[in-house]
Amino acid sequence: MRRFILLAAATTVAVVAADAQVVASRFTVGTHIGYTRFDKGTGYENGPFLGVDGTLSTGLLKGMGADLGIGFTFTAARPVTAWDQFPPVAFDFGDTTLLYGVAQRTTLLTYGLQGTVGFSAGVLRLYGLAGAGAYTMQFDTRQNVGNFSSTNAMLQFGGGVGYAISRSIGLRIEARDVIFNNFDRDRLDPTVGYTQDRRIVDAVPNARSASERPHNIQAALVFSYVPNRGGTTEEVPR
Numbered sequence: 001m002r003r004f005i006l007l008a009a010a011t012t013v014a015v016v017a018a019d020a021q022v023v024a025s026r027f028t029v030g031t032h033i034g035y036t037r038f039d040k041g042t043g044y045e046n047g048p049f050l051g052v053d054g055t056l057s058t059g060l061l062k063g064m065g066a067d068l069g070i071g072f073t074f075t076a077a078r079p080v081t082a083w084d085q086f087p088p089v090a091f092d093f094g095d096t097t098l099l100y101g102v103a104q105r106t107t108l109l110t111y112g113l114q115g116t117v118g119f120s121a122g123v124l125r126l127y128g129l130a131g132a133g134a135y136t137m138q139f140d141t142r143q144n145v146g147n148f149s150s151t152n153a154m155l156q157f158g159g160g161v162g163y164a165i166s167r168s169i170g171l172r173i174e175a176r177d178v179i180f181n182n183f184d185r186d187r188l189d190p191t192v193g194y195t196q197d198r199r200i201v202d203a204v205p206n207a208r209s210a211s212e213r214p215h216n217i218q219a220a221l222v223f224s225y226v227p228n229r230g231g232t233t234e235e236v237p238r
Helices: 002-019
Strands: 027-037 047-057 066-077 089-093 096-100 107-121 124-138 149-164 169-180 215-225
Touching (some): 124 169
Antiparallel strands (some): 066 107, 107 124
8 A cells, every 4th residue: 555655646746747847838928027237337226127028949959958949028127327426416595505416217128039048957947048139218308308218239148047837837037137239328417517516526426437338237037928838748938
């Protein structure tokens, strides 16, 4: 009887493991909840972001024990600029001068195409990714007296580890280096020339050196889902 129970338990574990194995799926959708550590040269404060991606497995590297995927990525954030990285504004009242640091909340979008290469081991999957696209900064309409935005090219590299909860649902932990090309920090300065303080030069700390190609590090928890999965055991979340 004991042997029968042990055999039944082992069979059950094997079936569950097989059901949740990380095998390359045809199409996977992921939703991202993450945090961005901006390059100090951007003038941005660190903050959260939301995102979504989709990956289609090509099956080109299946004979090598790997899977190659292509897809898209999109993120959205509402970061705030650091007030001490831009000129303060001055207001004179008789013999009194008031200085104020100015910050603004912007909308930051990144979007593009990406490729992934992954290796599976049971319920775990290790993968790397690389992609290219664009980023768009939309500035505060009240502080800039108009609807202004700036768009330039973007590159990204990263990787992560995935865990299959079931054949349709999974979790990933992912990190990316998102590189902004032709970044112009002056576009984030909402002040106008006649309001800037040019007399009390030590009123605020010196701004950090600007970067035209800043590297911004993103870390995210990703919820994966295989839509219209059907009933096969060959397709599970990435």
